[in-house]
Amino acid sequence: MTKTTQARLSHIALTGRVLGTWLSLSPDGAENRPLFAAMAAPGWIDEWPYGEHRELQAIAALVAAGLAQGVGESPAEAYQRLFIGPYALPAPPWGSVYLDKENVLFGESTLNLRRWLRENGITMQQSGNEPEDHIGMLLLLSAWLAEQHQDESLDILLAQHLFPWCFRFLELLEIHAGHSLYLGVAKLARLTLDAWKTSCTAEPPAPDLYF
Template identity: 40%
Template structure:
């Protein structure tokens, strides 16, 4: 593998490993406390110039929003309750983080696209990275899995992104950014969207977009 390809794969892994936990982990109860603290201490302007696949001005804006949202620390009630409002419930989520909610006619969790992803993973011999009951097409799980595939199974990365991530990620992340009422999650949604679209462009992936039912 040439050095440029290795660098692209490492950058893709960085994006997935950095952003994925923020979609999966409660700021207080989760295991991503160190990641939240690192983001809070980040020099957003300097980091924006290093962020891969995204225009510097956009990265600066999005990282700035994320840092702004952490200004009061991870114990801030607004931050904690916003995570739970967006990703946990019990109230209806304004932008559910599972792909099948948008691509399945019935707008259900564990829909056809989830089963298709599960079958693809089985065919590739890829096991889940955790043992919880969250559907495989949760955006956070997909970002973390993207990082793992980039490092361990790069030959299947294009198909993973083209068939199971990029088909719905921009649609969802746009809705999430609009629904977010706390700057951290607004910035996170925008940065994830821009990063995935930048990866699509860098890999020259042609994606067949489904009909969205939500």
């Protein structure tokens, strides 16, 4: 393995873990509390492998402001509104909502992902009946594949099952975040996944998006 490949996998493992955890779990959960506490201080931008310093400074300011917010919607309430409901989600975090004409969960794209996971002997850790194509779960799986040095499987996962729809999701999350914390998360995820895409050796398809 070349130093370039090793560095790429290390960067994806780090950033995928952070972003996947943020987008999978409420900020008041046990796994997220120490992570958000660390990101409340601006020093983390020196460790983030992607993005210009000025851009990361602006994102860090959004994250810190969201975590320090004392009035209005709390970070946990924002997470509930954006990712759980009960009302319609402005940026649904599941791939099949974007790739299926009927905007359904467990659509054909989810089944294709499930088939690919089975064929490659990969088991995802799911919460309840959560579809496998949840953005947070795919980021965590990407991090795991990077940690296992499975770069070929990683590139297929990214190109075939994440990149075709994730940028539309992040666009909607940025528009509808309504909270500086998740606006910062959306911006950080976008610049990070842009960098992932640049380094990906597999060519992602350009399917029609329906959401």
